[in-house]
Amino acid sequence: MARARSARLKLNKRRINLLTKRLAVLPLALAAAFGAQAATTTTKYLIISENANKQIGQQIVERLDDGLTKVSFSYKDNGRGPDLEEQFRVGADGTMTEYAVKGNSTFGSVVDEKFSRKGDQAAWKSTSEQGEKTVSGPAAYLPLNSSFEVASVAITALTKAPDGKLALLPSGTLSQRVLDSVEVTSATGQKQTVSLLAQTGVGLSPSFYWATTGAQPRLFGVIMPGFGNALEEGWQSAAPVLGQRQKAAEQQMLTDAAAKLQHPLTGLTVVRNARIFDSEKATVGQSSDIYVLRGRITSIQPAGSPTRDADNVIDAAGRIVLPGLFDLHGHVDRWSGALNMSTGVTSVRDMGNDNAQLQAMLDETAAGKLLAPQVVPAGFLEGESPYSANNGFVIKDLKEAKDAIDWYAQRGYPQLKIYNSFPKAILKDTVAYAHSRGMRVSGHIPAGLRAQEALDAGYDEIQHINQVLLNFFVKPDTETRNLNRFVLPAEKVADLDFNSKPVKDFVAYLAKKQISIDPTMSAFAFLKQRDGDVNEPYVALESHMPPDVARSFKAGTMKIDGDVQLKRYEKSYAKMVQFVGIMYKAGVPIVAGTDDIPGFTLHSELALLVKAGLTPAQALQVATRNGARYTRTTNDRGSISAGKLADIVLVDGDPTKNIEDVRKVSAVITRGYVIYPTEIHAALGIAPFVGEAPKVIKAAPVAVTYGGGNEGARARIEASAKKHE
Template structure:
């Protein structure tokens, strides 16, 4: 898993951009309360709430995620309806960027003037509503839930913009699950005790609970999963078009990733989930009863691949919106992931075909949030066997893994037919990792760090933040770089560079949306849009010039690796779908020809991951995984964002309709 927050998890994303999404409430009359914060079941921090005087709540919230993590101190007062009348906070976000925030209903103003200022906005209004801070502590979602329960119709306008409402209210024993809408693309569950205090807010990876709720965590997760699956099944039912007979796409400009050519006036005939004929329009006859899609000259290409995802929530939906029909999950909560992939395949949840890569981590205070932690060769081999027995295609070694155990993992993985990839573990470097048996490396920064062995502990955010300084001192014309490129080529080492992550780190701004989302973020629901306007690393003082040159330098390195014959596969490790589009735009910006970029995003992963027989090109006999683009990505790679239809296994999806279902406005 990357160092960035996983967009696959709504709660984990909030921890980076909102300092989480609010949770636990102080019991009435209590002077202090401490609640636990967990990442995938592992203790990560606390939230302490006090009431030094009636009506005043003070919160200290902090957690640690491998050297990153939020710290926030907040104070507020509420009115009789539970609406904030005064709020102050300061601290730092996930990437340790400092912030201050203030909101106040001006007491002397008869019209109820409200003013606020935070790092992304300053404003004022006389409108009524619930002020949702830009960087709240977890407690604040509990505050919102209780205000909504008091509100007429259980609905409130939000300040600065948007609205929130209660969509569901159910009981599980002594606990009550209130489902909030208007906060995320999907319902957000908040668990309450009988007295109204918040018991827990959890998702696949992140949990905040009080002591009373902790023993019930498995039941809470099971109930949430059942509700989420029902929501996804209904979305899939409404937005999947399964032709009753054959499906014919006619009049397309067909891109061939093998020859890198485009042919106009082409038709593709599909029966069931496979392509049965590809040819000129005049040579392909529509069978009786066939459904015909008139492409009208649109660009038709194989479905896209994203080889670096961490699936959760609506990631699968955004993949289909973006034309991603194949993906690779690079670390997850294993049992829920296996169940989710089965739903993708069955069509009861919208998502791509998924290749599974199972994470194996070492032990220690900076170990990643996974249950699969090993400290011996025997344990490492057992972990490989567990993944192999469940159909995983590869294993991913993570940052705290012992370099001394890489060879044992690689040998067992190769014995079982699995590939080996990962972060280069701390206290070693890329060449040694490959020599020990790794087939692939995630993240381009580890290639650069190969030349700076003094940067040894790469378990923290230093593996990213030291990059700008080192890159400014590295010359790609050095013979040792050319020699290393030749080494990678000769070893058939594959690189999953995740350029979009690195762009966000070095070219992002803490008070703006990530570059990958800027073309679309204004179309997001108001609350979602607002929380995404935060989450980049701040430029250290004195490093402005180095940071400005970091992304251009990394793009030059990417181009040199590609020109040197190193196999590259595009993965986003970010917000699903749209981030993959940006990844491809960056490859084109680096100087890789657009046709080559499209090959990297279609045929190359199919070949590397051993599924070329079924995927990677539009060929008779292969799976009908296709994308119709209302533009020409060979002329402008940004046209890859203009997906008109996605076809996965013969099932047809309308991206515009899916965006609307998730609350996005029209472009």
């Protein structure tokens, strides 16, 4: 379950996988406001999934003879997706003077947004906000939910801007630069040259668009590697070459970023005066010195112990040092790595991706070309249906399921994830075969089954708190491949008696069988998201985020009709959090995953674990020790110990007492590099969470004898370090 902020951000920033075909043409409710006119030109964009190579949505753009543009936009991803109707006009500078959109967002919330500019006065109103501003010069309005055509307007307006920059409303600045150009050929033999553009200033990563060339360039298409593309009808054959050229240009940007933000630690490094979090005992030890060489911890000694010829010295200055954090529910892309690393997340379990894209990212990370955490891949397995998710392998019978499992096992995937449309008739045999290949099995609960039945078939883990609690609500004919899997828990958990025998028996079974649960509470807070409010997982982030990202935190997600329903959904969500605590206290293994904004919402997930009843130290244990246990990486990760990978996170404050301090990451060591979150945040327009970070001091070779005593050795090291600062 991927969190949707808006159609535009979801398609362009989070690179969702678009999977089913449907165009719902909504009534043109705005026609009266703008006036219906005959269309002069129509451009149709087809949204095609890459893996299945089928149409999953479309965008129809009508440019009328009076300057009005109408857009119908729709797609469906795994039983959900937006339906939007837009109308707008543009002024002489190419920016919109009037804009309106109606419809529904990805998870069904009402979309109703308007903007107008008359002279220097701009005003806007949506279901979550309204405002006005005096502005001079060109300025582009950024809707919360929109089609790709809004990006097309910006492309044209930016071309007219002398410095390639455009003010954004309500705030911010949009920049654009040309990365590449290529000639493409249509199905009918037409040729044209299109350019690859990178836009920055919206979201937490660049947006890539292919545009026509000439005096009035406009959108030609969008390539979303591993997921699909949206191209003008008739030009779909251009997708492969555009994808190759875009990947090369994007990779160069990522390689440059990795070289700038990853600082290599060559030779022996000592991290001095570190208070190490013991993830087995959930306690903090006495101040220690940690020795790191070639990406591994070679030794841990009491602070001030003698050191011979250290090349680098990092003074933790009494900071608490955590093992690298685990996010056990990610969907990694090439740009999410910076967010993870800046928040201390050094390992991510990928829970569903395009197989070829993920393998390429693993290669790029290993080669040091990608700023990214270490990824533990889970193989994605889905069945054929109108609701199918299009990650990994989509199969129709047991033979295809076994072939997919072989593919994953041969590439070292330690886990299999089964999804909503998987054929329940072959579930038990599929799980048994995956176990025979040495893989753990987890997932959503296939439609028509309860969680208990999936466990009886051999599941080792369940993803998402809604999938756990649906166990008490679904019947064999309940459809859970659409929004029902969110609406049912939101409606019914409020009345679920946790002291009832069925609930207690189920929790006891989970504990007895040691079934791990990946609740992703942070992601499911959207069930109670009301327009205009900042939802719980984002309260601590809002003031740090770029304006457009912070603004999106106030947009509703579900369709919630009035205060009575809102209170019910709030109660249901509160009980979901409570149930996680009940499971933990009963001995059910809990893991920390996000399925949301990378890195930052792992911290929010840990805060929700504390709200569920865990101590802050226990929550940190879940994100370290449990992360390693349930990715089968305890030999290398999960604790700060000699011989293990040097995945080390230096934190200001004391997150074992106040879990919010886990957000104060001052430095991260991983894979032989030191990374400073403040540098990453500055590059992304994020306000820092910490002050000055501990720097690497290049120490001159110093031979210290063991006869001088700890205090003498420490004094000589400090003197040498200061001399060479």
